[in-house]
Amino acid sequence: MNPTKTEPEGGPSRRMLVAVVVLAAVATVAVTALLINVFERKQEAKNPFYRVVELNDTIDDPATWAKNFPLQYDMYTKTVDMQRTKYGGSEAMPHSPTDADPRSVVARSKLQEDPRLKTIWAGYAFSADYRERRGHAYMLEDQTFTERQKFNPPAMCINCHASMVTTFLKLGDGDIMKGFNTISDTHMTYKQIRETVKHPVACIDCHDPENMQLRITRPAFIEGIRALKGSQGVQNYDVNTMATRQEMRSYVCGQCHVTYYFAPPNKRLTFPWAKGLKVEDIIAVEDQAKLVEWTHLDSGAGLIKPRHPEFEMWNQGVHARSGVACADCHMPYTRQGGLKISDHQINSPILKINRSCQTCHHFPEEELKAKVEDIQDRFFNLRNTALDALVDLIYDIKAEKAKGATEAQLSAARDHQRKGQFMIDFVMSENSMGFHAPQEATRILGEAINFCRLGQLSLHGGPLPSHNPPNIVESPGSPGPATAPAKHTMKQGKPTTVAQLGK
Numbered sequence: 001m002n003p004t005k006t007e008p009e010g011g012p013s014r015r016m017l018v019a020v021v022v023l024a025a026v027a028t029v030a031v032t033a034l035l036i037n038v039f040e041r042k043q044e045a046k047n048p049f050y051r052v053v054e055l056n057d058t059i060d061d062p063a064t065w066a067k068n069f070p071l072q073y074d075m076y077t078k079t080v081d082m083q084r085t086k087y088g089g090s091e092a093m094p095h096s097p098t099d100a101d102p103r104s105v106v107a108r109s110k111l112q113e114d115p116r117l118k119t120i121w122a123g124y125a126f127s128a129d130y131r132e133r134r135g136h137a138y139m140l141e142d143q144t145f146t147e148r149q150k151f152n153p154p155a156m157c158i159n160c161h162a163s164m165v166t167t168f169l170k171l172g173d174g175d176i177m178k179g180f181n182t183i184s185d186t187h188m189t190y191k192q193i194r195e196t197v198k199h200p201v202a203c204i205d206c207h208d209p210e211n212m213q214l215r216i217t218r219p220a221f222i223e224g225i226r227a228l229k230g231s232q233g234v235q236n237y238d239v240n241t242m243a244t245r246q247e248m249r250s251y252v253c254g255q256c257h258v259t260y261y262f263a264p265p266n267k268r269l270t271f272p273w274a275k276g277l278k279v280e281d282i283i284a285v286e287d288q289a290k291l292v293e294w295t296h297l298d299s300g301a302g303l304i305k306p307r308h309p310e311f312e313m314w315n316q317g318v319h320a321r322s323g324v325a326c327a328d329c330h331m332p333y334t335r336q337g338g339l340k341i342s343d344h345q346i347n348s349p350i351l352k353i354n355r356s357c358q359t360c361h362h363f364p365e366e367e368l369k370a371k372v373e374d375i376q377d378r379f380f381n382l383r384n385t386a387l388d389a390l391v392d393l394i395y396d397i398k399a400e401k402a403k404g405a406t407e408a409q410l411s412a413a414r415d416h417q418r419k420g421q422f423m424i425d426f427v428m429s430e431n432s433m434g435f436h437a438p439q440e441a442t443r444i445l446g447e448a449i450n451f452c453r454l455g456q457l458s459l460h461g462g463p464l465p466s467h468n469p470p471n472i473v474e475s476p477g478s479p480g481p482a483t484a485p486a487k488h489t490m491k492q493g494k495p496t497t498v499a500q501l502g503k
């Protein structure tokens with residue numbers, strides 16, 4: 001239809017009719033265009049890629065997935081890059097390759113940076129070798145060649161350091177959970193399981209090959225999050241069908257960036273979330289399991305070691321509460337060849353503040369960076385005070401034992417060491433240097449310093465101080481997306497005062 005071809009003559013009513021017809025035509029075209037646009041978008045969402053190869057659950061090699069998704073793959077391979085920030089990122093340290101350890105580059109040794117760490121872990125694998133984390137590309141080799149291998153780690157260490165889907169499916173005859181159970185039930189060794197894997201975490205571990213939706217592939221997370229939801233009154237939670245897309249943008253990371261333990265007798269990998277995600281909830285679960293991972297060489301205390309609780313700590317922070325996911329900061333959108341894609345070079349957000357933070361915070365880049373470093377500096381200083389307190393307690397127990405302290409005194413002091421150590425280590429092994437939940441990290445250090453003080457007091461006889469300040473530390477549980485109602489499970493310690501926290 002051509003509007004210029006309408007009759008030149010005609011009364012007002014005729015002209016009106018023509019105008020209506022023209023308008024209707026324009027509207028029809030506009031609506032059609034919109035519908036086509038919507039339809040195309042839906043198709044894009046359904047099939048946002050050019051399918052060169054058919055993918056399925058037997059293909060774990062990311063280089064094959066790259067044929068359909070070259071841009072994401074390119075960024076994924078860049079996780080080999082090493083670049084430092086003030087407290088994070090990663091730094092390449094030269095290493096002379098040997099037969100036992102052929103790596104020519106390793107990450108910085110945390111033990112060399114802070115010798116107190118050797119003291120707090122005396123007698124445990126971590127006192128032999130503990131380094132800074134680096135990019136995903138290195139996860140498999142760094143685990144294979146760490147000196148902690150001398151301590152015979154369980155096979156399930158591999159869960160978070162390799163692409164596991166094909167291995168689980170093979171061992172479980174097509175059933176991931178069965179494959180996972182087989183590894184611990186048949187007491188496979190690390191060496192045996194290591195021979196079944198080839199790649200670090202790969203596309204198949206986070207994505208469904210049929211439609212590229214995010215998915216959870218780790219049984220320990222499926223069980224852990226079910227237990228957590230159970231504690232919040234949600235029964236039979238099935239993460240892969242019940243989680244929202246925004247939740248999945250954190251849950252995929254929570255499969256590995258969490259604390260864990262190996263449950264006896266088969267050393268089954270377990271996420272201790274049945275009472276909640278706060279540090280006290282986690283200690284309560286591991287206490288209930290009567291877990292002792294090692295006996296401290298100097299003090300004789302039976303101890304447990306937390307590991308990288310990024311997911312748990314993020315959950316206590318303001319970002320989780322505001323619905324900001326791991327991927328929002330660590331995998332921000334980026335423009336590549338006219339397309340908007342997720343940044344698969346997963347690393348420190350400080351290296352890409354414009355995309356990671358400035359989408360929400362309209363401050364200059366330098367100011368945002370200074371804000372982060374300010375939080376981190378404060379945390380780092382208090383962490384140092386806490387570490388001193390813990391080392392003091394350890395040497396005090398050792399000295400008093402030699403002088404003939406009673407069993408009751410020693411066991412009370414060791415119990416305080418166990419709690420203080422776990423809490424300090426919890427926030428110290430968390431990899432954001434306090435950033436993911438600054439207030440919670442500070443609260444935990446304050447409580448931990450108090451446990452060290454109480455430990456020393458119980459050695460030196462005398463009644464514990466009787467003053468009882470108002471109970472202001474009882475923290476209201478943060479109503480974050482996956483947080484249990486606050487339950488204060490550790491009753492032994494006196495509440496910490498504001499003055500102590502603000503140190």
Ligand code: HEC
Pocket residue numbers: 085086087088089090250253254257310311312314315319320324325326327328329330347348349350372431432433435436
């Ligand atoms: C609001 C943004 C934000 C969110 C959300 C967030 N992080 Fe972070 N993360 C940071 C910042 C900032 C750092 C500190 C980086 C540095 O010091 O270089 C960090 C550090 C880290 C590190 C250490 C990185 C390094 O290079 O040293 C890891 C690992 C990490 N985060 C994982 C996670 C996981 C897993 C989640 C979700 C459970 C998460 N983060 C959620 C901002 C965020």
Ligand code: HEC
Pocket residue numbers: 129130131132133134142143146148149153154156157158159160161255256257258259260269307308429431
């Ligand atoms: C639940 C997942 C998970 C399990 C199980 C796991 N790791 Fe890791 N591992 C991680 C994450 C996440 C990092 C990176 C963060 C960090 O370094 O704190 C890491 C880092 C490492 C590193 C490099 C930094 C360092 O500590 O020197 C080594 C080596 C390592 N793991 C060895 C092991 C060994 C040995 C086991 C078994 C005892 C194990 N991992 C089990 C998730 C896991």
Ligand code: HEC
Pocket residue numbers: 081088089090132133134135136138139140142143159160161162201205249252253254255256257326327330331346347348
């Ligand atoms: C299969 C387990 C696994 C999953 C899933 C996983 N990570 Fe990691 N991540 C690791 C391990 C292991 C390391 C340490 C590798 C090393 O040090 O060799 C690591 C390292 C990192 C680092 C440090 C990078 C650097 O350059 O220093 C960041 C940041 C990080 N992960 C964030 C995330 C985020 C965000 C997600 C989710 C989108 C995620 N990870 C998913 C296991 C995992």
Ligand code: HEC
Pocket residue numbers: 048049062065066069072073076201202203204205206207212214245248249252253327331340341342343344
């Ligand atoms: C640690 C988990 C993880 C791994 C490993 C991973 N991805 Fe992703 N990927 C994500 C997340 C998170 C998103 C964002 C999804 C969303 O928002 O729904 C994403 C999004 C995508 C998308 C949708 C478009 C986009 O960029 O947002 C594609 C395609 C994709 N990834 C391809 C790949 C390929 C190819 C690989 C392997 C080379 C890979 N991914 C490895 C976590 C991962």
Ligand code: HEC
Pocket residue numbers: 318319322324328329349350353356357358359360361368371372438439
């Ligand atoms: C998707 C949006 C979003 C992104 C991305 C984001 N933030 Fe936030 N941030 C928020 C919201 C919402 C709050 C809480 C409300 C407020 O104080 O503005 C917040 C609060 C903060 C606070 C105050 C923390 C506190 O405990 O009160 C700091 C600091 C901060 N963000 C830094 C960052 C940095 C650094 C990054 C990038 C690594 C970042 N944010 C990325 C949304 C975001």
